[in-house]
Amino acid sequence: MVALPGLFVPLLLLLCALPLGATPVPQASPAGTRRQYAIAELLSFLCSIKPLNFLLCGGNFQGLGNGTVTISTPVGDATGSADSSAAARFAVRYATATRWQESVMATKWEFPNGATDPSALPLACPQTQNDLVTTGQSEDCLSMILYVPAAAAVSKVPAMMWIHGGSFVIGSATNPGLDGAALAEATGSIIAVVQYRLGALGFLSPGGQSNLAVKDMINALQFLQRVLPSFNGDTSKVTIAGQSSGATMVRALLATPSASGLFRSASIHSDPMNYGFLSPGTFQTLNNFLKTQLSCDSSDSACLNNISTDDIVGISTNVFNTATSLDASAGAAMPMRPVTDGSLITSPLDITANFPRQSKTIIVSTVEHEAGPTIYSIFTDSLPEAAFASVCNASLGPDRTSKIVNSQHYAIPASDSTSDVDARVQLETVGTDQVWRCPSWTFARAFAAAGGKVYVGKYVVGVTYPDNEDIAFCKDGGICHEDDIQVVFGTASSPTREQKSLATQIQARLKSFLASGTPNTRGYQSWSTVSGSNVNALVLGGSGGSADVGACDPSFWGQEVPYDYQLFGN
Structure with missing residues (x-):
């Protein structure tokens, strides 16, 4: 027996006398007839285009073998699995990327890493071995997990994109604690937990390109904008959020004018802002060091693509450990990070420069x-x-x-x-x-x-x-x-x-x-905004x-x- 959220109870009580999918029998009262047909039409509508349609249409929510959900999107059919009694989980590749090149947003819905099982989780982006990553690793890692709440079955809902932390060198969308089902249910919002290229693969490049991982996140937001309406997500109410280096990524997106129209608000958790973004000069110093560690000429793409992923992770670790001796401003905690390049990220968003006008x-x-x-x-x-x-x-x-x-x-x-x-x-x-x-x-x-x-x-x-x-x-x-x-x-x-x-x-x-x-919401202390020098924390x-x-x-x-x-x- 599936435990249905309270939201559905009134509707289901009205429907209990109707066999699901059956044509209602007209009653003597015209008003009653119209009401029954209206209910049947609503049921048919929900069953045909809304996520979690198995809640109302006889699917088995608890058994993953049968409890799958298929939603039609502009990039193809999205199939997800039952994650809890009030959320469905959709894992998807949101972009693809050739090594050390800008990523390209996906144009069709595909499971991560060539999986065929809707319940399969994405592999983490390449990184040193650590206890937090248990799914394996792959350079084909530009994936997200969408957690869609039951509330999306009956009304348009907001969305939040969460960016994981890990000093920009470790972490994934499957880190401990990042299952978004409970958060999706509690907030009545679609939660997208995303991952991006890490270390030297995401923040440095032999060709001199910076901010590759930031561009990954822009693609993730663009992908969300395209598919959210299919899940009844409100594209005008997208919030970006992240913790630690994930919060730094949120701040980088706030400093990127081309990304501004892709989200409405942001939540920044434990951002080590003391370090600031990298300067172009510091980026160049670290990038030059990267090139000395490679066994290829920076223009030899065939050779660069033949370097093993493990070797690149080792080189990335060497850059991380050597960075402060090359340039003290890199900092020891996350030396490979977003760069104020003047084109994508146009402001350091700190007190060393004029702070650009804000509206979020x-x-x-x-x-x-x-x-x-x-x-x-x-x-x-x-x-x-x-x-x-x-x-x-x-x-x-x-x-x-x-x-x-x-x-x-x-x-x-x-x-x-x-x-x-x-x-x-x-x-x-x-x-x-x-x-x-x-x-x-x-x-x-x-x-x-x-x-x-x-x-x-x-x-x-x-x-x-x-x-x-x-x-x-x-x-x-x-x-x-x-x-x-x-x-x-x-x-x-x-x-x-x-x-x-x-x-x-x-x-x-x-x-x-x-x-x-x-x-601010009923039952809790009023939370005031920053006013002048008083942050009202x-x-x-x-x-x-x-x-x-x-x-x-x-x-x-x-x-x-x-x-x-x-x-x-x-």
């Missing part, structure tokens, strides 16, 4: 302990207070370290004695402020000042992501980088009451945001309220203490 509405969020995984995996034992300045100096240099060490923002509480202090606490706070929280707030102020509408949030409740399970700090109460993912998607296996409550809140806010452009989880500004005051980070993108320039 965005959400910008971080988690409480973004730097927790970095600090507590490097320093597994507590550190004496004397280590605070030395570690800062090694990372930030003497000028910035001096201002940080002497700032009250990172001072030891007066109630603590120096001998009791674990410097890792201060280092984690500095790291979170420098790389994530404060540059995100600086960006939010600039975006709002340029005409956009911005909601800023800070997660103080999370679900420990698999990456963080071996880090005691994260597992024992720290809300670490990535710990918001399973809250957003509602995919925690055994959530606590607090985690479940926050997931319900976030999905309710997203439902409102995707549909109407505001994350909402605490997400716990008792709510507003987050303290602290070191993210515009007079400190970004002014007295520069971000990396200011220090190195773009």
Whole structure:
């Protein structure tokens, strides 16, 4: 027995007296006859062109062998599988690409990687082996998974395209926690989880082309625009969202004028904005190094195409590890990333240049302990207070370290004695402020000042992501980088009451945001937009309220203490 969502119950009660597909028997009352024919017409309409038609037309939703759905689209028939009692899953190749060339949007509906089974998942893009990718890898990886909710069977619904993180070198649409079925059901929206070329295959090229992966995402958005109407998706209500490097990709799309008409709003989760986009000069330095690692001339396409994928992944890893010694502005965390090339990405979208006029509405969020995984995996034992300045100096240099060490923002509480202090606490706070929280707030102020509408949030409740399970700090109460993912998607296996409550809140806010452009909804604290220097950051989880500004005051980070993108320039 299929558990039907409440949305369908009134309709099905009306239909229960009618054999599905049968012609209704006219009754004596003309009004009753018209009503029965109207119901039958509606049923026929839903069965013929809507997704999830098996909910109303006798299909077996639970058995994947029989529970398939076929939808006619402008690029051919799309066949999907039953993913849950309220969503269907459609995996599709949205584009194809020759190695180190721009991708081309798909013109026909095809399963990823030549699969024939509608339930097959896409293979990940080439990357180093890691615990998050379990589906295998292929260069034929420009795929997405569409999660279509039951709500789309009866009304037009919004859509959200989620871009995974992983420092632009790992990750996929099948990462843990990214099953979009629960999110699709809760928000009544189509959720598209996408993947793109990674590392040297997506961000460098022997021919000198940059931003190949950004162009992959533009193709994904164009593909969505073409097929969404077939799933009753509203092409005027598309939101792009992503976490970590996926959030950086969202910001790159915000900086790409040619992509602007493909989406209405954006949600940026834990973007390491401190690094900024790559400058053309830094890109050229890294790209020249790439070419020295290849056994082919950059113009010999036959030779380049014959290099094994494994060898390219090895070369990409070498570029990643060598980048900061070639150019310090590349940064150690994600040196291969979008480039402000002046043609596709026309602005750095930071405070080093005039901020272009904005009209979109965005959400910008971080988690409480973004730097927790970095600090507590490097320093597994507590550190004496004397280590605070030395570690800062090694990372930030003497000028910035001096201002940080002497700032009250990172001072030891007066109630603590120096001998009791674990410097890792201060280092984690500095790291979170420098790389994530404060540059995100600086960006939010600039975006709002340029005409956009911005909601800023800070997660103080999370679900420990698999990456963080071996880090005691994260597992024992720290809300670490990535710990918001399973809250957003509602995919925690055994959530606590607090985690479940926050997931319900976030999905309710997203439902409102995707549909109407505001994350405010009945039953939850009002979320104010950025106004002037006041970001009005909402605490997400716990008792709510507003987050303290602290070191993210515009007079400190970004002014007295520069971000990396200011220090190195773009």
